[in-house]
Amino acid sequence: MRNDQILAEIREANMTYLMLAQTLIRQDKAEALFRLGMSEEAADMIGALSPAQIMRIASGNMLLCRFRVDDDIVWNLLTNHSVNKVDNDATTKLHASILMAGRFAEAV
Helix, strand or coil: HHHHEEEEEEEHHHHCCCCCHHHHHCCCCCHHHHHHHCHHHHHHHHHHCHHHHHHHHHHHCCCCCCCCCCCHHHHHHHCCCCCCCCCCCHHHHHHHHHHHHHHHHHCC
């Protein structure tokens, strides 16, 4: 992939992320905070952005969203690659969600 293609993909991802985030925030702020893993202040700012501001912010060359999963326990649950593999996919995803929700609560 060429550099200009990568930049175009980053801009598209930024636009999609900001539009999704703004929609979630405007529909149900509390749920958006949990699902997006962001602070209330960041949610307020994103929720108040105009379409022109979203386009301007999204056109940068840095990816605005990031992975919240930063430890092996949650990644192993999500990918089901742990040594003690559980065959019930729903159970492992629920466990990962509970762990991430607990971390979100600690951050708030």
